[in-house]
Amino acid sequence: MTLNRTPIHVNDAVTKVMAESKTLGLEKIPFDQSNGRVLAVDLTATSDVPLFTKSAMDGFAVNSKDTAGASKDNRVAFKVVEEVPAGATSDYELKENEAFRIMTGAEIPKSADTVIMFEQTKETDHGFTIRREFKENENIALKGEECKVGDVIVEKGTTINPGAVATFATFGYTEVEVYKQPVVGVLSTGTELLDVGDELERGKIRNSNTPMIMAQLDRMGIQGKHYKLQTDDFDILYQRIEEMLSEVDAIITTGGVSVGDYDLLPKIYEKLGAEVLFNKVAMRPGSVTTVSVLDGTFLFGLSGNPSACYSGFELFVRPALNLMQDAVRPFAPVVDAILVEDFTKPNPFSRFIRAELFFEEGKIKARPSGFNKSNAVTSIAKSNGVIVLPGGTRGFTSGDAIKVMLTDVTTGTDTFGVE
């Protein structure tokens, strides 16, 4: 079979995938299981934070007027009349030069308006002395200074992080409404493939793509559905994919997507009647990456070569699955960096290189993370980003300005930053 494959720019390919990404509805889940999920509604503050005016330090709460005139040579003395640990309150009315012994987090009694830290006092038998004046509200956190009842505290479309979980807890949201996560099936194809626990045999290799993709999904907070390895047999593979279509919202296959005699995925998409969004991308590696859609279900046909498979996931699968949850920041951020090694190959197409990036002298620097052909696997282990070299460029040398996609960060961005 001769396939007509017209390469499209990686940006156009991403745009096509994003245009097909549809949400799957909402669900309520316990707030403490929501990390990594996408919030479906604006959540508002149910109380002021701080809830009450409180001490920000361990020390003494006094009336600032009583500190007037205090200096090194004229220490002013206070008498401690009550203790207010965190969790306690007091309605005692301070008289002149009286003080509460107060701890961080405790409500400031009405008759006090400033807090003196222990370190700023000299303790006496019944109190302490100070050597300077204190103004109103020193070392005090005021009621509502962070937010007020009704303020939007976490916006719809936010990917929930540990700080959002803390915020839900603060306001008593025991459940939160989030977008449903897509159920994602992962299937590696290839008669040459063995399971991880298998002994190696002549002509065969272990399947590293399925576990890698399961881990890439896991990094996004999605638990993938692992399907059994599949030999390159048309009827069995067709049946397996039909079965998967009835069970999942997106299918990720690896291998069998190029033009070889046993690359069966293109024929399977055709027989299924799936709409092929693209089957060739002007990029290296992973040029054969194919994405199709059938009745709203994605079929991501990633290359069998591990490095191409990895990049294909990060470029297309990750933003699509994020957008299926209506995330406002579905893309991995792409940042400016300095290349610290020569990369002399020409780049007729966009090139994505698994990379080690690090910070030095306030700059982000990056270098390829080892052996970097499409079939490489160990360099993926050493990478924490992907260098992006635009198509139509010649070799790059150490010191050149480049872009790097931050594949290892969990907070995304709202634009696909690859040029």
Ligand SMILES: Nc1nc2c(c(=O)[nH]1)N[C@H]1C(S)=C(S)[C@@H](COP(=O)(O)OP(=O)(O)OC[C@H]3O[C@@H](n4cnc5c(N)ncnc54)[C@H](O)[C@@H]3O)O[C@H]1N2
């Ligand atoms: N005549 C042409 N041949 C090839 C072309 C081309 O344009 N014309 N493209 C090459 C490029 S580039 C790539 S990338 C590969 C893509 O191949 P497939 O996606 O069809 O993948 P397979 O043929 O099944 O496997 C390729 C390679 O990867 C190994 N592999 C496969 N699955 C796994 C796995 N789960 N874990 C580890 N390794 C895996 C497989 O053994 C092969 O070595 O096609 C080129 N050919």
Ligand code: MOO
């Ligand atoms: O398109 Mo392939 O992924 O270069 O090896």
Ligand SMILES: [Mg+2]
């Ligand atoms: Mg092949």
